[in-house]
Amino acid sequence: MTSEPWIGDAATNDHGGCRYALNEFAAAEDIRRCGAPATVHIMSESAMHGLVSLASCEKHADIARAAGAYVGEHRFGPNCAGVETVFGADGCDVVAESGGAA
Numbered sequence: 001m002t003s004e005p006w007i008g009d010a011a012t013n014d015h016g017g018c019r020y021a022l023n024e025f026a027a028a029e030d031i032r033r034c035g036a037p038a039t040v041h042i043m044s045e046s047a048m049h050g051l052v053s054l055a056s057c058e059k060h061a062d063i064a065r066a067a068g069a070y071v072g073e074h075r076f077g078p079n080c081a082g083v084e085t086v087f088g089a090d091g092c093d094v095v096a097e098s099g100g101a102a
Contacts, residue, residue, distance in 0.1 A: 016081045018057035020064070034060055038076040043087050044068035053087060055080065 018034035038055035046052050046068035054064040055076060065073070072089055079085050079092040086093045 020060040041080045042073040043071040
């Protein structure tokens with residue numbers, strides 16, 4: 001068992017809602033999420049999962065920060081919900097087709 005706090009299942013596409021799971025360790029199809037608008041985008045490094053990008057509301061931000069070794073955070077913005085983005089100190093950047101940030 002891991003000592004990291006449970007924050008929810010992995011997401012490949014986020015639509016701007018807090019991903020905090022309200023019912024710990026539920027099957028993926030049964031997870032109930034906080035769903036409040038995400039206001040903070042947090043990056044941490046987990047021994048189990050590597051780099052983890054977490055969309056969080058203010059209420060659950062401290063839990064997200066504790067999910068692993070803290071890397072950084074910024075205000076959740078429109079690019080944060082995309083799959084093809086790069087996390088940065090001031091916000092997420094859309095990845096250009098050539099493979100670099102636009």
